[in-house]
Amino acid sequence: MTEARSSVTLPVLPLDDDAVLPGMVVPVDMSEPEVRAAVEAAQAENDSESKVPGVRSNTSQGKPRVLAVPRIDGSYAGTGAVAILEHTGRTPDGSQAAVLRATARARVGSGTAGPGTALWVSADIHNTEAPEGGYPGKVHEQARELKSLFTTYLQKRGAWQVLDGIQQLDDPGQLADRGGYSPFLTASQKLELLETHDVSERLTRLSTWIRDYLTELDVAESIEQDVQEGVDKQQREFLLRRQMDAIRKELNELNGTPGSEEDDYRQRVDNADLPDHVRDAALTEVDKLERAGDSAPESGWIRTWLDTILAMPWNSRTDDVYDIPGAREVLDADHAGLTDVKERIVEYLAVRKRREEQGLGVVGGRRSGAVLALVGPPGVGKTSLGESVARSMGRAFTRVALGGVRDEAEIRGHRRTYVGALPGRIARAVKEAGTMNPVVLLDEVDKLGSDFRGDPTSALLEVLDPAQNHTFRDHYLDVDLDLSDVVFLATANDLESVPAPLLDRMELVELDGYTEDEKVTIAVDHLLPRQLEKAGLAGEDAGISAAALRRIATEYTREAGVRGMERTVARVLRKIAASAALGEQELPVTVDADDLPGYIGRPKHTPESADRTAVPGVATGLAVTGTGGDVLFVEASLADPETGGSGLTLTGHLGDVMKESAQIALSYLQSHGAELELPVGDLKDRGVHLHVPAGAIPKDGPSAGVTMAAALASLLSGRRARWDVGMTGEVSLTGRVLPIGGVKQKLLAAHRAGATTVLIPARNEPDLDDVPEDIRDQLTVHAVSDIRQVLELALEPAGTAEQARPMVA
Numbered sequence: 095m096t097e098a099r100s101s102v103t104l105p106v107l108p109l110d111d112d113a114v115l116p117g118m119v120v121p122v123d124m125s126e127p128e129v130r131a132a133v134e135a136a137q138a139e140n141d142s143e144s145k146v147p148g149v150r151s152n153t154s155q156g157k158p159r160v161l162a163v164p165r166i167d168g169s170y171a172g173t174g175a176v177a178i179l180e181h182t183g184r185t186p187d188g189s190q191a192a193v194l195r196a197t198a199r200a201r202v203g204s205g206t207a208g209p210g211t212a213l214w215v216s217a218d219i220h221n222t223e224a225p226e227g228g229y230p231g232k233v234h235e236q237a238r239e240l241k242s243l244f245t246t247y248l249q250k251r252g253a254w255q256v257l258d259g260i261q262q263l264d265d266p267g268q269l270a271d272r273g274g275y276s277p278f279l280t281a282s283q284k285l286e287l288l289e290t291h292d293v294s295e296r297l298t299r300l301s302t303w304i305r306d307y308l309t310e311l312d313v314a315e316s317i318e319q320d321v322q323e324g325v326d327k328q329q330r331e332f333l334l335r336r337q338m339d340a341i342r343k344e345l346n347e348l349n350g351t352p353g354s355e356e357d358d359y360r361q362r363v364d365n366a367d368l369p370d371h372v373r374d375a376a377l378t379e380v381d382k383l384e385r386a387g388d389s390a391p392e393s394g395w396i397r398t399w400l401d402t403i404l405a406m407p408w409n410s411r412t413d414d415v416y417d418i419p420g421a422r423e424v425l426d427a428d429h430a431g432l433t434d435v436k437e438r439i440v441e442y443l444a445v446r447k448r449r450e451e452q453g454l455g456v457v458g459g460r461r462s463g464a465v466l467a468l469v470g471p472p473g474v475g476k477t478s479l480g481e482s483v484a485r486s487m488g489r490a491f492t493r494v495a496l497g498g499v500r501d502e503a504e505i506r507g508h509r510r511t512y513v514g515a516l517p518g519r520i521a522r523a524v525k526e527a528g529t530m531n532p533v534v535l536l537d538e539v540d541k542l543g544s545d546f547r548g549d550p551t552s553a554l555l556e557v558l559d560p561a562q563n564h565t566f567r568d569h570y571l572d573v574d575l576d577l578s579d580v581v582f583l584a585t586a587n588d589l590e591s592v593p594a595p596l597l598d599r600m601e602l603v604e605l606d607g608y609t610e611d612e613k614v615t616i617a618v619d620h621l622l623p624r625q626l627e628k629a630g631l632a633g634e635d636a637g638i639s640a641a642a643l644r645r646i647a648t649e650y651t652r653e654a655g656v657r658g659m660e661r662t663v664a665r666v667l668r669k670i671a672a673s674a675a676l677g678e679q680e681l682p683v684t685v686d687a688d689d690l691p692g693y694i695g696r697p698k699h700t701p702e703s704a705d706r707t708a709v710p711g712v713a714t715g716l717a718v719t720g721t722g723g724d725v726l727f728v729e730a731s732l733a734d735p736e737t738g739g740s741g742l743t744l745t746g747h748l749g750d751v752m753k754e755s756a757q758i759a760l761s762y763l764q765s766h767g768a769e770l771e772l773p774v775g776d777l778k779d780r781g782v783h784l785h786v787p788a789g790a791i792p793k794d795g796p797s798a799g800v801t802m803a804a805a806l807a808s809l810l811s812g813r814r815a816r817w818d819v820g821m822t823g824e825v826s827l828t829g830r831v832l833p834i835g836g837v838k839q840k841l842l843a844a845h846r847a848g849a850t851t852v853l854i855p856a857r858n859e860p861d862l863d864d865v866p867e868d869i870r871d872q873l874t875v876h877a878v879s880d881i882r883q884v885l886e887l888a889l890e891p892a893g894t895a896e897q898a899r900p901m902v903a
């Protein structure tokens with residue numbers, strides 16, 4: 095590259111926040127005094143030049159020249175461009191302008207005097223020419239790349255003429271200087287180009303800037319495109335909806351039905367037999383739907399709400415039968431046994447009937463026990479009794495499962511603005527029943543929970559309260575729902591877990607489980623016929639003998655109810671059906687007790703061979719669990735005096751009350767050891783361990799107190815507990831035996847397990863009336879009031895020889 099340098103003196107034309115590069119032709123506004131001064135000074139000098147030839151070489155081909163110097167943020171740059179003043183004139187808006195054509199870079203030198211008010215400076219001109227033999231290949235390569243970037247940029251702007259000019263430029267230096275026209279370059283960038291003499295460097299910088307700018311442009315374009323596509327989609331959707339409306343309208347007109355979806359809803363609301371307040375609310379929502387328009391987000395949930403409201407059976411009712419003898423017949427037909435329970439239900443129906451006839455309303459005010467609660471272990475027929483009640487009253491029946499419900503909104507519904515909102519379970523039950531006066535069974539009220547999402551119990555209380563439930567508000571429906579005609583029944587396995595306020599509102603009917611005889615009767619009368627039908631067998635094809643059914647009850651299922659028994663009967667019948675189909679057996683088949691293992695394998699509950707109470711320190715208690723009555727063993731042992739700790743260790747997942755019972759039993763024995771002739775001195779130095787298998791099942795309650803005392807006394811005395819004695823009762827610190835609950839279930843369990851003697855608290859004696867007579871006849875029941883009586887009856891005399899102890903499972 096060769097640089098021809100020459101020095102000139104020129105008036106300075108300031109370019110505020112701008113720069114011109116050689117080759118550029120630009121207009122400048124002369125209303126700026128310094129610009130005007132520079133232009134006028136240059137013109138004056140040009141005019142006088144002929145008079146003072148050679149003084150200043152500041153013209154070019156007879157045209158005045160200036161030094162256009164960038165002034166960035168008020169400071170002059172050290173480099174400017176020598177520019178020929180092509181001409182001056184007025185712009186269309188009337189202001190004066192001059193057109194400059196920059197020709198060369200020049201370094202600004204020192205100031206000097208000159209005509210006019212302009213600032214004159216000396217300037218070193220750098221005339222850059224192509225090196226001899228041309229630029230190196232790399233520079234051409236860079237120029238080609240810059241050209242292609244220019245092309246992309248100018249094509250985007252549609253500046254085809256400028257593009258032509260660029261394409262024809264062969265000189266890499268000139269090409270780089272054309273960047274001065276790029277509007278996206280800042281004044282500093284343009285100045286940088288002006289100051290950079292090296293062509294290759296100039297090309298690199300400009301290429302980088304253009305590339306960056308193109309990238310920005312691409313991003314901006316893609317954003318704009320996304321926005322545009324969104325807008326297009328909305329417009330398309332809007333148009334399609336308009337078309338759809340038109341089509342719907344036309345179809346409706348063809349079918350003779352009136353216009354829009356809203357009209358359709360209005361007509362459905364009018365035709366539906368709705369109470370006034372519901373109709374008003376529905377019509378308000380239809381108006382809202384109309385105003386919102388089809389595409390509004392809320393129109394979806396308004397439609398769902400309207401559909402739900404229209405599907406509710408607002409004014410539909412079934413006529414009550416209230417035929418009391420008929421009701422009794424229905425109950426008898428559906429369920430064997432349960433005499434007391436059936437009586438209670440019949441009483442309940444009779445009272446309802448009388449109150450209704452006398453116009454008193456079906457229930458006698460608050461806390462009148464409006465809800466009949468069926469309480470008992472699983473599979474005793476609580477749910478099916480509920481169905482029978484509905485059948486005997488001629489009402490529809492629905493069941494609301496409350497097990498695990500912890501959220502108030504499950505009962506009362508979610509507000510409809512929630513995504514996926516639904517009515518609560520009560521409103522849904524009414525909808526499902528299809529009438530406003532169904533029998534609704536609230537199943538498993540004892541499994542209700544509560545947490546941070548609110549307390550479902552309080553919502554349920556409102557549902558059950560006759561003073562409030564005629565205006566029950568479901569959050570979703572948001573209109574009053576009259577529940578006063580609904581008959582609510584409830585079921586629970588365990589009364590202790592039913593929330594107290596709910597319990598307060600309930601009239602309890604306890605179902606304690608069945609004796610073996612009752613189970614056989616139920617199986618013969620109900621389970622067997624039903625399962626025969628399910629297995630596709632006729633009554634004469636297959637049968638299970640009473641002895642086999644009894645064996646199923648005792649050895650294959652050990653439960654308070656009959657659900658397991660029903661399942662086992664079903665299994666036997668399925669085997670019969672399968673073997674008949676395979677040609678292995680000819681029908682009819684009757685299954686006897688001995689045949690059972692061939693069908694359903696070996697029994698699960700055989701009498702235990704190793705007697706649980708064979709060693710001192712184990713006593714048999716009776717308990718009620720969630721699955722009915724059961725026998726429960728309490729084991730006691732003393733820790734090794736050398737290695738064992740001291741104090742009382744309790745294991746077997748015991749609740750607080752049960753732990754306290756253990757403490758009381760131990761304290762009692764410690765303080766009364768002498769009179770009981772027990773070597774309680776051992777207890778001082780040795781730790782006592784009480785364990786209640788099965789360890790994984792939680793147990794609680796005070797009724798194991800006597801059993802714990804008996805186990806400890808057995809351990810200390812070395813007298814074994816009698817294997818055929820089951821006991822229950824709370825023990826006090828003074829050794830009194832206090833009453834407990836669940837006598838009937840406990841006696842049934844003792845009988846199932848094969849015990850012959852049962853010890854119960856004396857104050858529980860009246861409860862024996864509830865125990866079926868056949869069970870009472872087979873058991874020797876002792877009503878005891880003092881722990882000494884328990885020890886007397888439960889422990890074998892000292893020194894009793896080891897003997898065969900056949901039972902206790």
Ligand SMILES: Nc1ncnc2c1ncn2[C@@H]1O[C@H](COP(=O)(O)OP(=O)(O)OP(=O)(O)O)[C@@H](O)[C@H]1O
Pocket residue numbers: 428429430431432470471472473474475476477478479585587616620621655656657660
């Ligand atoms: N006394 C009975 N007479 C005839 N069938 C009975 C009797 N008791 C129970 N059943 C039958 O036993 C089965 C189980 O009863 P159901 O489902 O009503 O028990 P549940 O007490 O409601 O149990 P859960 O507490 O587990 O809900 C049903 O098929 C029912 O018809």
